[in-house]
Amino acid sequence: MPVSPFPDDAQRQASREAKRKAVLLAAVRMFNARGFHATSLDDVAASLGISKPTIYHYLGTKDQVLLECVTFGLHQLLEAAETARRQPGTGLARLRTFLISYARVNMEDFGRCVIRTGEEMLSPESAERFRDLKREIDAALRALIREAVADGSMVPVDERIAAFTFAGALNWPARWFDPDGPESAQATAEHMVDLLIAGCTPR
Amino acid sequence: MPVSPFPDDAQRQASREAKRKAVLLAAVRMFNARGFHATSLDDVAASLGISKPTIYHYLGTKDQVLLECVTFGLHQLLEAAETARRQPGTGLARLRTFLISYARVNMEDFGRCVIRTGEEMLSPESAERFRDLKREIDAALRALIREAVADGSMVPVDERIAAFTFAGALNWPARWFDPDGPESAQATAEHMVDLLIAGCTPR
DNA sequence: GAGATGATTTACTGGAGAGTATATTGCATT
């Protein structure tokens, strides 16, 4: 099915979205590789063979670019939480499912960016939106823990401490995981999660 | 015992050291509070009522200031490892002792800075020294895990994964722990560590 | 074909802040 060289509105829209996404991906990869402050928008533009004002055309200021990156990553995590929530099985099994997805997202481009981005890098307004989204993830994680304890599949724990401990352990791969390392992302994620919940099974 | 207003060499040396340390502490606190890139040396100097060249006099470039900060924090961690190593008791008990100290250091000024500092913030040479020291900590942690498994006080685990998991979980408080929060630093550290090693006791 | 609209560029401005040259003061040694 050949595409007409005269795009209609939908194609136009799709092309715009594709470009937007390409810029975002180039930016997030560079931010992860060299750090946000060590990356100029000129660098990002050059890596795509375009010029800086084009980035402004599609995404806006550097602050907005970063906010888009972390928002995307945080949406991936939120989605993982919702998917796990709908899963059948015990509360602990659902928690495990979520934690594995959580770890995996943090090994990918946008998740890594979420972890490596400190609030002080964003404008006060963007930092607030960033914080709000992170709070949602935290709430989802705590809810899954609470439900696992409630249905007896998990030993009683302090919800706050457990959430921070699990999240911290599974955030860290954003800093050290190497896809060319000894274990695959999936295997590494399962391995870590099983170590974390080993002490949480009753009896 | 009144001190003569004419300092001898030792006093002179001590005063110099005290000033060096004061600058370092002011810097690390500001780096933690506002981020490294959002903190200028002029800011640090102003907070001490001095001027930027004085910082250069005592510590050198901004890169060197940051390297000193993280080196100090990493030495605290290394010391904690050595102390735990000399402790009596089972391998798991020694590991637990170390992990608690590790968590506590990461809640203090210099430890927090270690966690919040990415390699891309340092010059290539400083980043290499940073990496080397972090590798030493990792080696110490793995050794403690290995010994705990060897003497049977800890269930067999993948040393690499366990080290990353524990370290990640206990690094994270650098980002969220609040000394004015519901639990003291010590209690929080113990709480997290006990959750982490709950699954590691045999049987 | 005459504008309106979108995509993209070149070329600039403005500000921040790292690092330095140079001056000043003062004690310390001879």
Add this chain to the structure above:
DNA sequence: AATGCAATATACTCTCCAGTAAATCATCTC
């Protein structure tokens, strides 16, 4: 007194880069 070193300041330079103004080119619409 003369010289030298330690401590500190003022005032500058130089670079980098975010953000913008204005121009160009290409379509689509009427």
